[in-house]
Amino acid sequence: MQMKHKPKLGQNFLVDDTARHAIADALGDVSKRTVIEIGPGHGAITEILAGRANRLIALELDRSLAAELSFRFRDQPQVRIIESDVLKTDLRALVPDGETVDVIGNLPYYITSDILLRLFSAGAAGLVSRSVLMMQREVAERVAAAPGVRDYGLLSATAQMNAEVEELFTLPPSAFSPPPEVYSTVVRLHFAPRFEELAVDSAGFDAFLKQSFAQKRKTLNNNLRAAGYSIEALAAAWPASMPQQARAEALALELMAELYRSLKGTAGK
Numbered sequence: 001m002q003m004k005h006k007p008k009l010g011q012n013f014l015v016d017d018t019a020r021h022a023i024a025d026a027l028g029d030v031s032k033r034t035v036i037e038i039g040p041g042h043g044a045i046t047e048i049l050a051g052r053a054n055r056l057i058a059l060e061l062d063r064s065l066a067a068e069l070s071f072r073f074r075d076q077p078q079v080r081i082i083e084s085d086v087l088k089t090d091l092r093a094l095v096p097d098g099e100t101v102d103v104i105g106n107l108p109y110y111i112t113s114d115i116l117l118r119l120f121s122a123g124a125a126g127l128v129s130r131s132v133l134m135m136q137r138e139v140a141e142r143v144a145a146a147p148g149v150r151d152y153g154l155l156s157a158t159a160q161m162n163a164e165v166e167e168l169f170t171l172p173p174s175a176f177s178p179p180p181e182v183y184s185t186v187v188r189l190h191f192a193p194r195f196e197e198l199a200v201d202s203a204g205f206d207a208f209l210k211q212s213f214a215q216k217r218k219t220l221n222n223n224l225r226a227a228g229y230s231i232e233a234l235a236a237a238w239p240a241s242m243p244q245q246a247r248a249e250a251l252a253l254e255l256m257a258e259l260y261r262s263l264k265g266t267a268g269k
Contacts, residue, residue, distance in 0.1 A: 011062070014044045014106060014134075016175035024048040026132045026168055026188055027104055034096060038086050038105025038115065038133075043069050045104060050079050057094055059084045087114055095127045103131035109182070112139050113155060120162040123191030124202060131189045137170055140185035152249045154213035158206065161198075161253060163189040198257035208260045212248040220248045220259075229263065237262035 014020050024045050027035065030053040040046040040058040046069065049056050056079045060066040066083035073079040082089070086105075095101050107115050112135045122128045135143075138151075143159045144167045145151035159165055166188040173179035195202045211227035212220055221244060224234060238244070239258050242251065 011039070011041060011108065012106075012176040012178060012180045013041045014175060015177045016171065019171050019175050020044045021048060022169065023104070023132060023134065023186055024052070026186065027102055027130070030054070030102060034094075034099060034101045036091070036094060036101050036103045038103065038107065040069060040081075041065060041106070043072060045106075046073070046079070049104070050076055054078065055096075056080070057082060059086050059089055061085050087111065087118060091118070091122045091127055092125070100127060100129040103128055104133070105131075106134040106184075109136045109139070112136065116143070116155070116159065119189070120158065120191075123162055123189075124193045124195070128191050130191065132168075132186060133189065134171070134184050134186045137183040137185040140167055140170075140187050143187060147252050148250050153216065154209060157209050157213070157248075157253060157256070159189075161194050161205070161209075163191045163193075165189055194253065198254065200257050200260055204264070205257065205260055208263075209248075209256070212256065216247070216249065218247070219245050220251065221245070223248065233263060237265070 032054050034055040035049055035053040037046055037049065037056065037058040040060050046058050050073060058069060058081050060069060060081060060083060063083055066081055070081045073081060103119060119128055119131060142151045142153060142155050144165045145156045168186040168188055170183050170185045172183060195205060212223055214223045214226065221234060237259060239255060242255055242259065
């Protein structure tokens with residue numbers, strides 16, 4: 001069966017010419033950069049970046065697509081096609097010493113969050129500078145949501161602790177073949193971890209955020225009590241400017257960090 005007619009692995013291939021150029025353009029000047037492309041498919045964006053990037057590394061999980069791309073770009077030494085699962089790929093091994101890379105890709109909806117977490121980790125390690133990612137519109141809205149709006153949650157907080165998020169544009173199903181059942185939004189991330197700025201350790205604060213957002217309908221106080229914090233510890237650490245009945249999704253990261261630091265300060269007291 002031909003891949004062009006039936007996608008495997010949940011793939012919907014970008015076929016809109018204006019859209020593929022807009023996505024490549026969103027990455028900016030990559031003439032001196034190494035770019036990693038996630039899920040190149042039939043190479044709609046790969047073809048553009050091959051002529052722009054200093055080096056282009058495309059990670060394609062599907063064997064037949066990887067073979068197709070390897071043949072297509074066989075005479076372009078700056079392009080490297082790797083048959084690989086991005087979630088199992090050691091990104092550090094692909095980044096030249098002393099450099100950072102840029103990442104671009106159309107993320108499969110069912111592993112979007114997992115890929116984002118991998119990229120946040122790579123950004124915190126100083127491996128990735130910026131990325132342009134296409135994802136399901138609803139997920140993009142969650143990534144970019146501000147505190148206090150319905151879509152704000154753990155994914156929003158995690159993303160915004162690790163990067164500056166820009167929603168660029170949204171594409172209709174007709175931009176893809178076969179057309180998906182959802183709209184897709186292109187997001188640009190400038191990796192800029194805030195852990196040092198907010199004086200929190202990344203592993204501890206990530207765990208604290210997961211506890212804080214554990215049950216969306218519960219108040220922050222109740223979520224943290226369920227996570228094992230005592231009434232006394234919470235009362236002692238609770239910032240004066242934070243409402244007692246506040247939910248995590250209503251609070252700015254600065255205030256969450258203040259509570260986390262205070263709780264660490266009261267530990268063992």
